[in-house]
Each structure stands twice: as C-alpha cells, then as structure tokens.
Amino acid sequence: MSMLHLVNKSPYENGNLNRASSIMNAGDVLLLIEDAVYGAVKAGKASAMLDGCTVSVLGPDLAARGISEDKLADGVNVVDYAGFVELVEANDKVQSWL
Amino acid sequence: MKLTIQVNEGPYQHQSSDSAYFFAKAALEKGHEIFRVFFYHDGVNNGTRLTTPPQDDRNIVARWSELAQAHDLDMVLCVAAAQRRGIVDDGEAERNGKDATNIAPGFRISGLGQLVEGAIQSDRLVVFGD
Amino acid sequence: MSGATKKFLFINRKAPYGTIYAWESLEVVLIGAAFEQDVSLAFMDDGVYELVKGQDTAGIGMKNFSPTYSALGDYEITKIYVEKESLEERGLTLEDLQHLVWEDEDDDWAERDSIHLVSRAELGTVMAEQDVLFNF
Numbered sequence: 001m002s003m004l005h006l007v008n009k010s011p012y013e014n015g016n017l018n019r020a021s022s023i024m025n026a027g028d029v030l031l032l033i034e035d036a037v038y039g040a041v042k043a044g045k046a047s048a049m050l051d052g053c054t055v056s057v058l059g060p061d062l063a064a065r066g067i068s069e070d071k072l073a074d075g076v077n078v079v080d081y082a083g084f085v086e087l088v089e090a091n092d093k094v095q096s097w098l
Numbered sequence: 099m100k101l102t103i104q105v106n107e108g109p110y111q112h113q114s115s116d117s118a119y120f121f122a123k124a125a126l127e128k129g130h131e132i133f134r135v136f137f138y139h140d141g142v143n144n145g146t147r148l149t150t151p152p153q154d155d156r157n158i159v160a161r162w163s164e165l166a167q168a169h170d171l172d173m174v175l176c177v178a179a180a181q182r183r184g185i186v187d188d189g190e191a192e193r194n195g196k197d198a199t200n201i202a203p204g205f206r207i208s209g210l211g212q213l214v215e216g217a218i219q220s221d222r223l224v225v226f227g228d
Numbered sequence: 229m230s231g232a233t234k235k236f237l238f239i240n241r242k243a244p245y246g247t248i249y250a251w252e253s254l255e256v257v258l259i260g261a262a263f264e265q266d267v268s269l270a271f272m273d274d275g276v277y278e279l280v281k282g283q284d285t286a287g288i289g290m291k292n293f294s295p296t297y298s299a300l301g302d303y304e305i306t307k308i309y310v311e312k313e314s315l316e317e318r319g320l321t322l323e324d325l326q327h328l329v330w331e332d333e334d335d336d337w338a339e340r341d342s343i344h345l346v347s348r349a350e351l352g353t354v355m356a357e358q359d360v361l362f363n364f
Binding site: 139 | 252
C-alpha cells in the first residue's frame with residue numbers, strides 16, 4: 001500500500017511540507033501543487049526536505065510562479081494535471097496535508 | 099477509477115477550487131468516473147449564482163456548472179456549511195424563512211452523509227483545501 | 229451500500245476556534261458514525277489543542293464544542309491517536325487533555341481509554357493502514 005502525499009503550501013509559510021516529507025514511508029510519493037512548488041527549487045533551503053523522497057511537482061503551478069524546470073532540485077519529476085490523476089490512481093490513497 | 103473530490107475553500111480566495119476543477123477535468127478526460135464533488139467549509143461558496151468576476155478572469159462558479167452539465171456530475175454543497183454561509187436553494191429558503199435563493203446551476207445542497215458515502219463508494223477521496 | 233467496511237482516519241491538525249476546521253471536521257465524524265465504518269481519529273500538530281481541557285469560549289462569543297469529544301465513545305469511536313511529539317513541542321502532556329473513554333460492551337461495559345499516545349513514526353504506520361484519509 002502506498003500513499004500519495006499532497007502538499008499545497010510553501011514550506012516557507014508553514015510546516016506541511018516538512019510534515020509530509022518526514023512521515024512518508026518508502027514507496028510513498030509526494031506531489032507539490034499550488035504554492036508548495038516553491039519547495040522544489042534547488043537553491044531554496046527547503047529543498048533539503050525532499051532528500052530521499054519520490055517527488056513530483058505540478059508543471060502548471062511552476063509556470064504560473066515563474067519557476068523554470070532547470071531551477072528544480074535533482075530528481076523532481078514535473079507532471080501536468082493528467083499526471084496528477086495518474087499519481088492518484090497509482091497510489092492507494094491520498095493524504096492532503098492542509 | 100471512481101473518485102470523490104472534496105473542495106474546502108471558496109472561489110478566488112484560495113487556489114483550491116481551481117486545482118480541484120482542473121484535476122476533475124483531467125480525470126474525466128482520462129475516462130475516470132467522478133462519483134461526487136463535495137463542497138465543504140467555505141467551499142460551499144463555489145455554489146453561489148451571484149458572482150460577477152471581472153471579464154478578463156475565469157468564472158469559477160460557471161466553470162463548475164458547465165463541467166457538471168457536460169458530464170452529469172453530482173456536485174453537493176454541505177447543508178450545514180451552506181446554511182452558515184448563506185447559500186440557499188428553494189428547499190432551504192422555505193425551511194429557514196429566507197426571501198431569496200442563490201444556488202448556482204449544477205449544484206445541490208445535501209448532508210454530510212454525502213461525503214461519507216462518497217468515501218465509501220469511491221476508490222479515492224481527493225481533498226483540496228487550505 | 230456495497231461490501232466490506234473501510235478504515236477511515238479523520239486527521240486533525242488545526243487548533244480550535246481560530247478557524248472552523250476543527251468543529252466542521254467533528255461534524256463529519258458524528259454524521260459518519262451512522263455509516264458503520266471502522267473509524268479512527270488522529271490529532272497531530274496544532275490538532276492536539278482541540279483536546280485540551282477547560283475551554284471557556286464565553287469571552288469570544290463562540291460555541292464551546294469541546295464537550296463533543298467526550299461523546300465520541302458513544303459513537304463507537306474507540307481509537308483516538310494523539311501524537312507524542314506534537315504534545316511535547318507544545319509543552320503539553322496527556323494530563324492537559326480531556327480524558328476520553330469508551331465503554332466495552334464485551335467486558336461488562338468497562339470503561340477504556342480512547343486516547344492512544346503514539347510517536348510520529350507510529351502514526352505514519354497507522355495512516356498507512358487506512359483506506360481513506362479525511363483532512364479538513
């Protein structure tokens with residue numbers, strides 16, 4: 001059983017990304033949407049939270065915020081809404097860290 | 099995959115309703131079934147007929163109404179949350195002595211049991227909120 | 229309604245009164261009881277504040293809904309997970325929280341503690357075991 005962890009807030013705003021990344025079990029996947037995509041920027045301190053996690057970010061939310069994909073931490077996978085749906089399907093349940 | 103989607107925030111204030119909408123749309127395009135979209139907390143404000151967004155911006159309420167019509171979606175506003183926040187249909191107006199209704203097309207008002215049922219009947223519950 | 233029951237976990241991470249999430253989440257739990265699923269609750273981060281004893285809301289003009297937690301046993305909710313680290317970070321102990329119990333009909337209605345104090349890691353395991361995770 002694997003879980004898809006959904007985080008939508010910037011790690012510089014609150015602790016949700018920290019929470020999700022530290023509680024994730026092996027095999028779980030983290031998807032960053034909305035303001036959480038700032039957490040995937042390599043140059044930002046928060047990207048260290050992603051180490052050891054399988055991470056995807058929503059491309060449209062990156063683009064909206066002017067974040068080019070070359071700025072992302074290594075190993076972060078960019079998906080669109082179709083990819084978001086695929087992640088929901090591929091994991092047994094979704095945990096929205098609100 | 100059968101999905102229930104929960105939207106916890108109102109239109110414009112948070113991106114939640116937008117994210118939920120695009121997720122729902124993508125799921126339908128991939129041939130998945132949306133069992134229900136359940137609007138809770140301030141999310142019930144997505145069901146007001148009375149918004150007038152600027153011409154050059156998206157019309158969140160109309161967008162949901164159109165999606166519901168195109169795909170025969172069941173979009174439910176939680177009755178307790180709707181009562182608190184003033185989203186009213188004919189039944190609620192009569193029951194609670196209101197002089198107007200404001201519910202948008204494609205939405206219906208019903209109980210929290212609809213969320214629980216959605217969670218039981220669906221393969222996935224996806225929550226969008228703050 | 230079809231088939232087997234599902235394991236539902238209602239996750240509470242927000243403090244009471246500053247926002248409505250704590251109360252409106254509880255309303256789902258109460259309604260949900262009628263559906264006879266395998267329901268548990270988890271309190272972590274600021275959610276642990278929801279269970280603190282002695283809430284007096286007169287001065288802020290809001291309904292004090294904290295007595296509702298003590299009724300959860302009557303709704304057959306017997307598993308209430310409270311995260312240890314969240315309490316510690318906030319300078320709280322179990323003593324600061326309401327004593328929540330349920331009555332075991334298989335043991336002459338003996339009163340049992342509903343609250344299970346768990347570590348962050350244990351809570352991760354509890355979450356992994358569920359079918360549906362509710363968040364508000």
